[in-house]
Amino acid sequence: MRRHFLDPVGSVAVSEVVRRLCGVQAQVASSAELAVRVRQERSDVGEVARALGAGDLIRTWAMRGALHLLTPEAGGAFLSLMAAGRSWERPSWQRYFGVSPAQIEALRGAVREALAGRTLTREELIAAVVQQPGFEHLGHALRSGWGTLLKPLAWQGDLCHGPYRGARVTFRLPRDASPRWAGVPEPDIAAPIALAAYLGAYGPTTGAAFGTWLAGGWFGQRRIDAWVRDLGDRVALVDLEGERAYVLAEDLDELAASQASVAVRLLPGFDQWVLGPGTADGHVVPTSRRAAVSKQSGWIAPVALVGGVVSGTWELDGDRLRVAWFGEAGRPPRAALWAQVERWAALLGRDVSLEIGAA
Numbered sequence: 001m002r003r004h005f006l007d008p009v010g011s012v013a014v015s016e017v018v019r020r021l022c023g024v025q026a027q028v029a030s031s032a033e034l035a036v037r038v039r040q041e042r043s044d045v046g047e048v049a050r051a052l053g054a055g056d057l058i059r060t061w062a063m064r065g066a067l068h069l070l071t072p073e074a075g076g077a078f079l080s081l082m083a084a085g086r087s088w089e090r091p092s093w094q095r096y097f098g099v100s101p102a103q104i105e106a107l108r109g110a111v112r113e114a115l116a117g118r119t120l121t122r123e124e125l126i127a128a129v130v131q132q133p134g135f136e137h138l139g140h141a142l143r144s145g146w147g148t149l150l151k152p153l154a155w156q157g158d159l160c161h162g163p164y165r166g167a168r169v170t171f172r173l174p175r176d177a178s179p180r181w182a183g184v185p186e187p188d189i190a191a192p193i194a195l196a197a198y199l200g201a202y203g204p205t206t207g208a209a210f211g212t213w214l215a216g217g218w219f220g221q222r223r224i225d226a227w228v229r230d231l232g233d234r235v236a237l238v239d240l241e242g243e244r245a246y247v248l249a250e251d252l253d254e255l256a257a258s259q260a261s262v263a264v265r266l267l268p269g270f271d272q273w274v275l276g277p278g279t280a281d282g283h284v285v286p287t288s289r290r291a292a293v294s295k296q297s298g299w300i301a302p303v304a305l306v307g308g309v310v311s312g313t314w315e316l317d318g319d320r321l322r323v324a325w326f327g328e329a330g331r332p333p334r335a336a337l338w339a340q341v342e343r344w345a346a347l348l349g350r351d352v353s354l355e356i357g358a359a
Helices: 014-020 029-037 047-053 075-084 091-097 101-115 122-130 136-142 151-155 187-202 207-215 221-230 249-257 287-293 334-348
Strands: 058-061 067-070 170-172 235-240 243-248 264-267 303-306 309-317 320-325 353-358
Touching: 014 029, 014 047, 029 047, 058 075, 058 151, 067 075, 075 151, 075 187, 075 207, 101 122, 101 151, 122 136, 122 170, 187 207, 187 221, 187 243, 207 221, 235 249, 243 249, 264 334, 287 309, 320 334, 334 353
Parallel strands: 320 353
Antiparallel strands: 058 067, 235 243, 264 303, 303 309, 309 320
């Protein structure tokens, strides 16, 4: 909770929150901003947009193929590992999209050329690409809102999202999005950077959890185990209630000295507290309640935490914040929940009342 700026709440910049969490999922822009602001003592509406405009952050497809906020200094390490999966080289992928690895490589060059020094909407980028010989048939696939053909390019550092033009998405080169863009390192350099950052935010944890967070289980355990070994004595092995788990060696003393948090927190949908370890982690999300948190179509519900454990979900209905409390979590801490509602009223800029019911 302390490492996530949740207990106590942090007094840090937007970019520091994003860096510490190894990125913030931004498929839903409002949830991403709230995930940052709930970790700051003081914050303002539009801080994420200003951080993007200043080049303190970039927005691009990253872990699990989802849109994320990343820092330009460290984000390339996570992108590198996504690219190392080479999903576009799988025969099933090639058959479905009718695009070979050689064509993806050519597409990379075409996109970089189109974006050089420019910010283009999706349609403008597509128009620039399909007019080139060999790319005429890609128009439909490139128009997909899921961006499947563009994700391999994002992972290799060929594009990222630019500022919205009205309601339209734009794209630009990462180096144009931020003067601090550090590029996409080779996987053998990126792996220890990314894994150490993840362990620092989410350890003690397992290699399997890292793989699921990174790419939904795309990478085999052997590869992940090799990445862990590459960290050498920077990693310590601990017993987590009978399960072997990894933690950064430098965090061992602090971890052993930590007192259990009893803080109550209301977190927005798609929060990294849940996404980082994954909803299958029973230490965070009670196994019997996973379906209440991880819903259809990949929707992750807003959650109520007590001491870091998900103890309920919540939703806003007009000016009413309705908490669905898990009975096994005991009696709802009403005073602490009211304090959280008041904090959310300040974040949202409007009066909010509290309703508590059984899940």
